[in-house]
Amino acid sequence: MLLHARRSPQQAPFAIAPLLLALAVVGTYPCTTLAAAAQQAHPQSTALFEQGTAALRSGDLNTAGDDFQQATKLAPTFAEGFLNLGLVREEQGQHQAAITALERAVMLKPTLRGANLFLGIAEYRLDHFDKAAAALKRETKLNPADAHAWMWLGVDDLAAKHLEDAVDALDRAAKLSPDDLDILYHRGHALLLLSRQSYQHMFDVDPNSWRVHQVLAQGFAESDRDLDAVAEYRQAVAAAPAEPGLHASLATELWKSGQMTEATAEYRKELAIDPNDTLARYQLGCL
Numbered sequence: 139m140l141l142h143a144r145r146s147p148q149q150a151p152f153a154i155a156p157l158l159l160a161l162a163v164v165g166t167y168p169c170t171t172l173a174a175a176a177q178q179a180h181p182q183s184t185a186l187f188e189q190g191t192a193a194l195r196s197g198d199l200n201t202a203g204d205d206f207q208q209a210t211k212l213a214p215t216f217a218e219g220f221l222n223l224g225l226v227r228e229e230q231g232q233h234q235a236a237i238t239a240l241e242r243a244v245m246l247k248p249t250l251r252g253a254n255l256f257l258g259i260a261e262y263r264l265d266h267f268d269k270a271a272a273a274l275k276r277e278t279k280l281n282p283a284d285a286h287a288w289m290w291l292g293v294d295d296l297a298a299k300h301l302e303d304a305v306d307a308l309d310r311a312a313k314l315s316p317d318d319l320d321i322l323y324h325r326g327h328a329l330l331l332l333s334r335q336s337y338q339h340m341f342d343v344d345p346n347s348w349r350v351h352q353v354l355a356q357g358f359a360e361s362d363r364d365l366d367a368v369a370e371y372r373q374a375v376a377a378a379p380a381e382p383g384l385h386a387s388l389a390t391e392l393w394k395s396g397q398m399t400e401a402t403a404e405y406r407k408e409l410a411i412d413p414n415d416t417l418a419r420y421q422l423g424c425l
Contacts, residue, residue, distance in 0.1 A: 183213035190222060202226045210239075217247035221256070228260050236260040244273075249280055255287050258294065267298040278307075285315035289324060296328055301335055304328040348377035348384075355387065364395040382411055386418045393425065401425060 190205030206223035210216060224239035240257035243250055258273035274291040281287060292307035308325035315321055340350055355370035371388035378384060389404035405422040408415055 183209040183216060183219065186212070187216070187219055187222070190226075194222065194226060199226050199229055203230065210242075215246055217243045217250050217253070220246065221250060221253050224253075224256055224260070228256060228263075233260045233263050237264075244276075248276075251281060252277075254280065255284070255290065258287075259290055262290065262294050262297065265297070267294055270294045271298070278310075283314060285311045285318060285321060288314065289318075289321045292328060293324055296324065296331070301328060301332045305332055346377075348374040348381065351377065352384070352387075355391070359387075359391055364391050367391040368395060368397075380411060382415070383408075385411065386415065386421070389418075390421065393421075398425060 186205045186209035190202045190209060193199075193202035193205060203223065203226040206219055206226060210219045210223055213219060220239045220243035224236045224243060227233075227236035227239060237257065237260045240253055240260060243253040244257060247253070254273045254277035258270045258277065261267075261270035261273060271291065271294050274287060274294060277284065277287040278291060288307050288311035292304045292311060295301070295304035295307060305325070305328045308321065308328050311318070311321045312325050337353055340347065340353065344350065351370045351374035355367045355374060358364075358367035358370060368388065368391045371384065371391055374381075375384050375388055385404045385408035389401045389408065392398075392401035392404060402422065402425050405418050405425065408418040409422065412418070
């Protein structure tokens with residue numbers, strides 16, 4: 139089952155499976171260890187915890203929530219019980235209740251695997267981006283090989299418009315899990331937003347710079363608007379006639395638009411600037 143994350147006005151919607159992650163977290167603890175932890179506080183909490191875990195795995199969230207709620211009442215120091223209660227409340231869309239339970243789990247056992255991760259997710263879904271970031275950073279410090287913790291930190295940074303931080307976190311996530319489609323999506327989205335921000339800053343600094351004309355030309359070329367690309371490259375070349383690469387780029391767009399004689403001339407100008415440009419020499423030979 140995929141649970142859709144809360145849509146924020148600052149960010150595109152996406153899907154992830156917190157319940158499946160929750161089951162993975164539950165599965166990292168031996169039942170005997172969990173039972174012993176509960177037994178120390180209250181004997182009945184052991185059975186309730188095991189019943190709740192079975193209900194959680196079967197998708198019966200209401201039963202799981204009731205069992206974990208009762209287990210934590212009987213054993214108020216049972217951190218794992220509060221963690222699983224928080225997971226259920228999050229799946230039920232009760233984000234504030236999830237936060238309360240997960241904060242209790244973190245307080246009782248600061249190093250409990252997954253507690254800070256899911257606390258961060260719950261805070262994020264209420265648009266508490268700073269609180270979410272604090273929890274998710276704790277998780278990445280405790281479990282630096284957890285790709286999902288890095289991904290959610292990046293997602294939170296995106297929502298808070300901390301684009302460079304988002305790219306850094308999502309790069310780390312991608313290195314840990316290079317084939318994860320959610321991570322790849324968010325990383326690509328972050329890189330796109332960061333590039334747009336960088337280009338916009340270029341326009342703000344100097345809208346008449348040859349670099350601005352180069353960026354516009356590249357955009358037109360990628361959209362197969364060859365004549366518009368030629369016009370922008372001409373302005374870039376006029377402003378920076380000795381810049382390596384510009385004449386060759388202009389020549390390519392001239393060639394694509396059928397202006398062979400002018401394309402030949404521009405390739406020759408490129409080779410006059412850089413005689414070792416083998417690509418320009420090859421393209422001139424093709425012409």
